[in-house]
Amino acid sequence: QVQLVESGGGLVQAGGSLSLSCAASGRTFSSYSMGWFRQAPGKEREFVAGVNWSGGTSYADSVRGRATISRENAKNTVLLRMSSLRPEDTAVYYCAAATKRWTTVTKNEADFGSWGQGTQVTVSS
Numbered sequence: 001q002v003q004l005v006e007s008g009g010g011l012v013q014a015g016g017s018l019s020l021s022c023a024a025s026g027r028t029f030s031s032y033s034m035g036w037f038r039q040a041p042g043k044e045r046e047f048v049a050g051v052n053w054s055g056g057t058s059y060a061d062s063v064r065g066r067a068t069i070s071r072e073n074a075k076n077t078v079l080l081r082m083s084s085l086r087p088e089d090t091a092v093y094y095c096a097a098a099t100k101r102w103t104t105v106t107k108n109e110a111d112f113g114s115w116g117q118g119t120q121v122t123v124s125s
Contacts, residue, residue: 002026002114004095009119016123017083022095022116023076030073033098033105035112036080038091038121045094047107049080058105063089085123092118 008020020036035050049069050058057069068081078095098106099113106112 002029002032002097004097004114004116006093006095006116006119009093009121011122011124012085014085014087014123014125016085017081018085018121020080020082020093020095020119020121022078022080024078024095024097025076028101029076030071031101033103033111034069034071034078035096035098035106036069036078037094037096037109037112038089039094039118040088040091043091045109047109048093050105050107051078052105053102056105058107060107085121087123087125090121090123092120094118 003026005023031053033052036048037045039045051069051071066084071078095116096112097114
């Protein structure tokens with residue numbers, strides 16, 4: 001089991017940018033895919049971005065071109081940078097770690113077995 005702690009959320013004006021960080025502990029970090037998901041009020045949780053063990057990435061269509069996910073294995077950290085933020089980006093953002101090692105990038109929630117508590121991102125218009 002891995003423990004995940006997100007940070008970096010807050011209130012941002014539309015058009016602005018922010019960086020979210022996820023610190024992992026409890027097991028070997030570098031061999032697992034990591035992902036960011038978000039859940040807006042009244043909506044289901046959705047995939048935002050993912051990065052696998054080799055640095056391969058995937059993005060939701062809604063954030064492609066505005067988001068960058070990266071990992072710093074030496075620091076057991078995964079980062080999500082978002083720019084040109086929109087009010088519809090408002091959500092609780094969750095960091096997640098895949099259950100299996102050495103996998104390709106996945107967007108499927110079922111492939112992630114560990115989740116952080118989430119960090120609120122609010123984009124004002």
